[in-house]
Each structure stands twice: as structure tokens, then as C-alpha cells.
Amino acid sequence: MSHHIVLRVVAKLLIPLILLFALYVQFHGDFGPGGGFQAGVIFAAALILYALVFGLDSARRVISPDLLRVLMASGVLLYGGVGVASLLLGGHFLDYSVLASDPVAGQHLGILLVELGVGITVTSTMLSLFYGFAGRGGDG
Amino acid sequence: MLLGFLVVIALAVVRLRNLFAAVMLTGIYSLHAALLFISLDAVDVAFTEAAVGAGISTVLMLATLGLVGREESRPRGRGWLPLTVVLVTGGALVFATLDMPRFGDPNAPVHTHVAPRYIQDSPNETGVPNMVTSVLASYRGYDTLGETVVILTAGIGVLLLLGGRRRDSDEDEGPR
Numbered sequence: 001m002s003h004h005i006v007l008r009v010v011a012k013l014l015i016p017l018i019l020l021f022a023l024y025v026q027f028h029g030d031f032g033p034g035g036g037f038q039a040g041v042i043f044a045a046a047l048i049l050y051a052l053v054f055g056l057d058s059a060r061r062v063i064s065p066d067l068l069r070v071l072m073a074s075g076v077l078l079y080g081g082v083g084v085a086s087l088l089l090g091g092h093f094l095d096y097s098v099l100a101s102d103p104v105a106g107q108h109l110g111i112l113l114v115e116l117g118v119g120i121t122v123t124s125t126m127l128s129l130f131y132g133f134a135g136r137g138g139d140g
Numbered sequence: 141m142l143l144g145f146l147v148v149i150a151l152a153v154v155r156l157r158n159l160f161a162a163v164m165l166t167g168i169y170s171l172h173a174a175l176l177f178i179s180l181d182a183v184d185v186a187f188t189e190a191a192v193g194a195g196i197s198t199v200l201m202l203a204t205l206g207l208v209g210r211e212e213s214r215p216r217g218r219g220w221l222p223l224t225v226v227l228v229t230g231g232a233l234v235f236a237t238l239d240m241p242r243f244g245d246p247n248a249p250v251h252t253h254v255a256p257r258y259i260q261d262s263p264n265e266t267g268v269p270n271m272v273t274s275v276l277a278s279y280r281g282y283d284t285l286g287e288t289v290v291i292l293t294a295g296i297g298v299l300l301l302l303g304g305r306r307r308d309s310d311e312d313e314g315p316r
Contacts, residue, residue, distance in 0.1 A: 025187075030268040033183040035276065037287075041191040048199055069299070076292050079285050094281035107266040111277040118288050125295035126196055132302035133203035 004053070011053040018046035026119050030108070036115035040122025047123075048130050056134050065131050068124040075121030082113045142176045160202075160210045167198040184272045 026039035051059035083094040091098035096110025149169045156162045170193025177186035241248035258275055268274040276284050 029273050030270055032270060033187050033272070035184070035273050038184070038187045038191055041188070041196055045191065045195045045199075048196070052199075072292055072295055076285075076288050079288055083281070083285070094278075094285065096278060096281075104265070104267040107274075107278055108268060111266065111268055111273060114277045114281065114284070115273070118284065121288050121292055125291050128295055129200060129298050130196075130203065132298050133200055133207070136207055136302060 007053055011049055015046050015050055018042060018049070022046060026115065027112070029115055030111060036118030037122050039115075040119040041126060043119070043123045044126035044130070047127055051130065051134065056131070060131070063127065065128060068128040068131070071120055071124035072128065075117045075119070075124065078117035078120065079114050082110055082117070086110070142172055142179065145172050146176070157212050158210060159205055159208075159212050162212075163198060163201045163205060166201070167194045170194040170197070184270075 022039045022043035025034035025042060026036060029035035029039065047059065047063065050062065082096070082099075086095050086098050087093050089098040094110075094114075096107045096114075097103035099106035099109050146169060149165055149172065153162050153165045153169065156165070170189055173193065174186040174190040177183075177189055245251075258271060258279065262271055262274045262279070263269060266274040266278050268278075
């Protein structure tokens with residue numbers, strides 16, 4: 001893979017932009033199209049591009065499969081945790097209005113956290129799917 | 141027009157014996173579906189379709205091709221039973237669409253049930269301008285939680301099947 005100089009340079013230029021776009025989609029999902037799911041997929045796509053161009057082993061050094069497994073679960077935990085937190089604060093499960101003093105602000109905070117949980121789970125699941133498939137066939 | 145392209149691409153995918161070309165065509169199919177969703181003003185869905193269908197799943201299928209080889213083996217038999225099942229199911233679905241209200245009909249049940257309430261109240265209740273996000277994450281929060289759990293479950297299933305036991309084989313480069 002070391003001789004694809006054009007591919008490497010272009011990927012180096014593109015990957016930060018894709019990551020930035022994924023974060024934009026994640027946190028701007030309240031105002032424009034997008035949200036946790038789309039952002040997670042785009043984020044994973046950037047990391048998969050990295051793995052394709054620079055090799056699976058260097059991608060594993062960036063994010064290890066073990067970390068991914070923890071992240072997969074923690075995204076769902078964050079989502080459920082928001083629900084439990086709103087239970088503890090006296091509301092219904094996943095009723096974000098009680099999360100802040102102002103119901104609208106609470107809704108906003110709740111949606112942001114929940115979307116973040118979705119994004120984390122989707123990113124890490126997609127990436128570990130890719131690791132799983134590519135890791136079987138020798139060098140990805 | 142776009143629908144016609146979809147049909148042509150689908151037929152091409154069915155006819156092709158070269159799996160690599162078929163995978164590429166399914167990616168193109170997803171991009172066309174995304175365009176179709178955009179023309180229906182479903183930007184969020186189009187976004188997902190383009191990212192997942194054309195992006196990730198193409199890469200995953202290519203990775204699978206790396207494992208199984210790129211030529212499809214000759215099918216055995218003619219498969220009249222599958223054809224019958226497909227035709228009957230397709231016919232039933234087309235028959236069901238005859239009962240559906242016309243596209244964009246303001247009196248359709250989907251537009252008279254909870255949708256007006258969401259459209260009128262959700263900007264004030266959630267402070268989120270993108271109604272799709274507020275419905276997904278807040279009003280339908282349970283569903284989205286379920287979807288996230290489904291993704292996690294699918295990921296766990298694939299990890300169990302394909303094995304995460306590669307970590308200790310970094311030195312000897314795995315089974316192959």
C-alpha cells in the first residue's frame with residue numbers, strides 16, 4: 001500500500017474534512033438534516049477510508065477493537081441513561097422536559113445527548129463490522 | 141424517470157454474474173434511491189440512504205467479496221418456486237397500493253392523525269427547528285432507543301460470528 005502516493009495524499013486531505021462534516025451533522029442535526037445515525041455512519045466512513053488507504057493495522061492502532069466494543073455499549077447506555085435520569089428527576093422515561101429548569105432547554109439537552117448516544121453506537125458498530133469483515137481476509 | 145433507472149439497475153444486478161460489478165451497481169442503486177427521496181423532500185432519509193446504502197454497505201460487501209471470490213456460481217435449477225413467491229408478493233403489494241390515498245392528499249390518514257400536532261407544537265415544545273429530529277429523538281424516543289439497541293445487537297452478532305479473536309494474532313497475520 002505504500003506506493004499509492006496520490007491516494008494517500010488525497011485521503012489525508014479528505015479524512016479530516018469528513019470527520020468535521022460528521023461532527024457538523026451530529027451537532028447541527030437539530031437545525032438541518034441529519035442526526036446521530038447519519039453522523040455516526042459518516043464518521044465511520046472516514047475511519048474506514050483511513051483503514052483502506054493506510055492499512056487495517058494502523059487503523060487498529062488509532063481505535064482498537066476493544067475500545068470499539070466499549071463504545072458500542074456506552075452509546076446505548078448513554079441513551080438509556082438519559083431516560084433513567086429523567087425518571088429519577090420525576091418525569092416519564094425519556095421525558096426530557098425535566099432535565100433542565102426550562103422544559104424547552106431540557107428537551108434540547110435530551111435530544112442532543114440521545115443523538116450523541118446513537119452516533120457513538122452507530123460509529124463503533126459500523127467500524128467493528130468493518131474490522132470483522134476485513135480482518136478475516138488477511139490484510140484489508 | 142428515476143424509478144425507471146432503479147428498475148434497470150435492479151435488472152442489471154440480477155443478470156450480472158460478476159459480483160464486483162453487482163456490488164458497484166447496488167451502490168449506484170442506493171444513490172438513485174437517495175435522489176428519489178430528495179425529490180420526495182425526505183432529506184433526512186436520503187442522507188441515510190446515501191451514507192449507508194452507497195457508502196458503508198458497499199464497502200462491507202466488497203470486504204465480503206475479498207473472502208468469497210468475485211464470480212457467482214451457476215445457479216442450479218430454474219427456481220420456479222422463488223419466482224412464483226416473488227410474483228405473488230409483488231402482486232399483493234401492488235394491489236395494496238391501489239387502496240392508498242393519492243400522494244400528497246391532505247385528507248390522508250397519515251396527515252390527519254398526530255402530524256398536525258407535531259407540526260404546530262414541536263417547535264415550541266422542543267425548541268428544535270428540524271421536526272424530523274424532534275419526532276425521532278423526543279416524541280418517538282422509545283422507537284429510536286429500540287433501533288439503537290438493534291444496531292448494537294447486530295454488531296454483537298457479527299462480532300460473535302466473525303470472531304474478535306484477531307487481537308492475539310497480530311504477529312502471525314491470522315488464519316490465512
